[in-house]
Amino acid sequence: EDQVTQSPEALRLQEGESSSLNCSYTVSGLRGLFWYRQDPGKGPEFLFTLYSAGEEKEKERLKATLTKKESFLHITAPKPEDSATYLCAVQLGNTDKLIFGTGTRLQVFP
């Protein structure tokens, strides 16, 4: 069965304290891996798409990387406004649907 697992479930950081979120996947025929940010009561907001092992994407304080079995979302010197739930989703080669993980709830304190 295709599975996406995110860890940790929750992460509390001090402002400026860098860290990484993990998304591990067990799927057949990965076509793409997506990172989204979700604020409470809102829809997922697109951040990155990664397609192949070794690929990296960056946006402001966020950097996403991909290996054959997992992806990391690195947050450098986070600010309180980075507080949100970060969702990982995979798309398989024969389908358009996204399979989501349960997310990592990030809280950044000043």
Added chain:
Amino acid sequence: EPEVTQTPSHQVTQMGQEVILRCVPISNHLYFYWYRQILGQKVEFLVSFYNNEISEKSEIFDDQFSVERPDGSNFTLKIRSTKLEDSAMYFCASKREGDTQYFGPGTRLTVL
């Protein structure tokens, strides 16, 4: 920047009633989706729609659910006879070509 919009933001209904959730996808997008998220759980795929027909649906999307693109701009999800377990956030998403799906803000459905 174009966005997916959804109405209403919150819908309260009685069990057994029909509800229609509405979405306006981004204007030049061709592929449309519905997902749902039960409180505290994962976002789950319901259905994808392209060229005026369903292209894929999940096990959740049974005969009680239907989708329609009634005109050139709206995309709707209908639940014919709501159940308590249908209470969730429902998200519409759309994309043009390529793989990135853009999500709307969601409709919170509460079934009493």
